[in-house]
Amino acid sequence: MSKEEKKVNRRDFLFTASYTVGAVGVGAVIWPMIDQMNPDKAQQALATTEVDISNIEPGKSITVLWRGKPVFLKRRTSEEIAEARAVKLDDLPDPQKDEDRVKEGKDEWLVMLGVCTHLGCVPLKDKGDFNGWFCPCHGSHYDVSGRIRKGPAPTNMEIPKFEFVDSNTIKIG
Amino acid sequence: MSEHEYVPKSKAAKWFNDRLPLLTLGAHLTDYPTPKNLNYWWTFGGILTFCLITQIVTGIVLAMHYVAHADLAFASVEHIMRDVNYGWLIRYIHSNGASMFFLAVYIHIFRSLFYGSYKSPREVIWIIGLMIYLLMMAAAFMGYVLPWGQMSFWGATVITNLFSAIPLVGDSITTWLWGAYSVDNPTLNRFFSLHYLIPFLILGLVVLHIWALHVPGNNNPVGIDIKKPSKDTVPFHPYITIKDAFALLVFMIIFAGFVFFTPNVLGHSDNYIPANPLVTPAHIVPEWYLLPFYAILRSVPDKLGGVILMFSAIFILFVLPWLDTSKVRSAVFRPIYRQFFWILVIDVLMLGYVGAMPAEGIYLVLARVGTIYYFLHFIVVMPVVGYLEKTDPIPMSISEPVLTGGAEPSLARKVNDKV
Numbered sequence: 403m404s405k406e407e408k409k410v411n412r413r414d415f416l417f418t419a420s421y422t423v424g425a426v427g428v429g430a431v432i433w434p435m436i437d438q439m440n441p442d443k444a445q446q447a448l449a450t451t452e453v454d455i456s457n458i459e460p461g462k463s464i465t466v467l468w469r470g471k472p473v474f475l476k477r478r479t480s481e482e483i484a485e486a487r488a489v490k491l492d493d494l495p496d497p498q499k500d501e502d503r504v505k506e507g508k509d510e511w512l513v514m515l516g517v518c519t520h521l522g523c524v525p526l527k528d529k530g531d532f533n534g535w536f537c538p539c540h541g542s543h544y545d546v547s548g549r550i551r552k553g554p555a556p557t558n559m560e561i562p563k564f565e566f567v568d569s570n571t572i573k574i575g
Numbered sequence: 576m577s578e579h580e581y582v583p584k585s586k587a588a589k590w591f592n593d594r595l596p597l598l599t600l601g602a603h604l605t606d607y608p609t610p611k612n613l614n615y616w617w618t619f620g621g622i623l624t625f626c627l628i629t630q631i632v633t634g635i636v637l638a639m640h641y642v643a644h645a646d647l648a649f650a651s652v653e654h655i656m657r658d659v660n661y662g663w664l665i666r667y668i669h670s671n672g673a674s675m676f677f678l679a680v681y682i683h684i685f686r687s688l689f690y691g692s693y694k695s696p697r698e699v700i701w702i703i704g705l706m707i708y709l710l711m712m713a714a715a716f717m718g719y720v721l722p723w724g725q726m727s728f729w730g731a732t733v734i735t736n737l738f739s740a741i742p743l744v745g746d747s748i749t750t751w752l753w754g755a756y757s758v759d760n761p762t763l764n765r766f767f768s769l770h771y772l773i774p775f776l777i778l779g780l781v782v783l784h785i786w787a788l789h790v791p792g793n794n795n796p797v798g799i800d801i802k803k804p805s806k807d808t809v810p811f812h813p814y815i816t817i818k819d820a821f822a823l824l825v826f827m828i829i830f831a832g833f834v835f836f837t838p839n840v841l842g843h844s845d846n847y848i849p850a851n852p853l854v855t856p857a858h859i860v861p862e863w864y865l866l867p868f869y870a871i872l873r874s875v876p877d878k879l880g881g882v883i884l885m886f887s888a889i890f891i892l893f894v895l896p897w898l899d900t901s902k903v904r905s906a907v908f909r910p911i912y913r914q915f916f917w918i919l920v921i922d923v924l925m926l927g928y929v930g931a932m933p934a935e936g937i938y939l940v941l942a943r944v945g946t947i948y949y950f951l952h953f954i955v956v957m958p959v960v961g962y963l964e965k966t967d968p969i970p971m972s973i974s975e976p977v978l979t980g981g982a983e984p985s986l987a988r989k990v991n992d993k994v
Contacts (some may be wrong), residue, residue, distance in 0.1 A: 441753075445761065465853055538857050
């Protein structure tokens with residue numbers, strides 16, 4: 403090989419430039435093909451749900467659908483709140499205070515996604531070893547605050563973004 | 576491979592064959608020298624081809640009547656069952672056909688395990704076969720979602736949620752798979768699209784599978800290399816075609832038995848309840864052919880651990896040719912490995928059984944024992960037994976055990992000879 407051929411010459415530049423432009427072009431085509439599978443505008447438009455909570459008695463709960471997923475709204479009794487707060491954080495696989503799972507001053511309202519954090523089944527209410535929820539699919543037990551206590555689920559049931567529009571209405575999302 | 580040059584008889588055929596040698600390919604497939612001692616466990620390749628074609632033909636017909644929409648899918652399936660001419664028959668063939676397909680593929684895989692068909696020089700055939708198996712599972716899962724019953728919906732929810740176990744990006748991947756914030760209409764729509772695509776991908780891989788097979792030629796029950804063509808081989812047609820055809824007929828009788836007498840026995844009655852995102856059925860179970868993997872998933876009390884172990888149970892099969900250290904292919908001459916093979920068969924059947932049972936008490940214990948053995952079999956038993964085992968004498972050729980009624984010790988090869 404002569405010295406001249408080892409130097410970067412015009413052909414090397416053309417190869418590199420072609421590969422680079424080609425890679426950018428391929429990427430520019432692949433990304434839309436991948437991103438089209440993400441939730442579309444119609445799905446995103448369903449992002450909030452308003453719920454009337456005026457006729458839920460203490461100790462009762464309702465289930466509403468938000469973004470295709472069930473949301474549990476439970477109006478807890480003072481005993482249930484006391485029970486949730488008496489639990490030591492060391493006993494929890496995913497330590498979280500009950501106070502951090504509700505809105506301040508609205509302690510009786512537990513609003514959470516009714517979706518087991520294991521593989522997405524809907525847990526049954528008033529079941530399980532901890533007076534809360536029990537997932538029939540793979541046996542996860544949740545307490546009265548919706549925190550995981552026993553079973554394969556890795557985390558507590560999720561608290562969605564929500565706010566009180568007025569004293570009788572909750573907006574989820 | 577037959578070495579002789581094929582020359583078409585007519586001038587027109589020769590003209591065509593010179594431009595596209597399809598007739599040469601046909602002649603190769605007809606004359607293809609096949610070991611003369613293939614038993615009925617070797618007929619499942621042909622049976623599987625039949626299964627694939629049956630699924631494609633019935634599936635194309637069903638797609639003419641099915642509507643892939645969350646509000647309409649369930650009703651359209653009932654419309655197929657009640658209104659479409661012979662719709663019940665076509666759907667029952669398709670749904671039971673999936674089960675028959677898996678029945679045949681499991682026999683095909685275990686045949687390969689027993690006779691060492693995955694070993695050198697057939698590793699690539701084995702790996703392509705596993706890719707076909709993976710695609711079959713994906714197609715079957717997505718097909719099960721399409722009727723949009725309770726089992727469809729919650730099966731889809733549980734399986735897609737497996738991906739949420741991936742650290743950091745898991746939730747984004749799950750949302751991306753769904754095209755929504757839960758299993759919903761976009762999910763159903765894309766599953767239909769992919770369910771239609773996958774059989775054709777499988778068809779392509781089947782061509783590669785057979786192509787790769789025709790390079791070294793078939794393994795055989797004795798597991799020795801043979802000269803081709805020789806007195807140890809017969810032409811594929813008519814000797815193998817007629818044997819395959821007979822086995823296929825027997826298989827079709829069993830298939831028809833399911834379709835006409837117990838078309839729903841392998842399904843789950845909850846799937847005749849329309850999908851309801853607010854209520855999970857009390858017992859979610861996958862279709863029977865996925866139960867062993869489901870048992871492995873549930874045997875681990877940790878989400879990510881369970882998912883990793885379940886996928887490992889499949890992917891460990893890809894490195895099987897390199898985990899097996901034995902120089903002898905066929906378990907016929909491997910007295911120790913042969914026993915472990917049958918333990919593995921029982922182990923997988925047991926895992927399938929406990930996968931259908933609730934994950935508690937004795938079932939959980941059995942699932943854990945079964946899972947541990949499954950992995951020990953591939954990681955420890957196969958390499959170690961391959962080294963330590965004293966194998967039986969191997970015949971010099973297929974003809975000897977066939978023609979003399981047993982290998983003469985003086986004719987037998989020494990154990991460590993190259994086979």
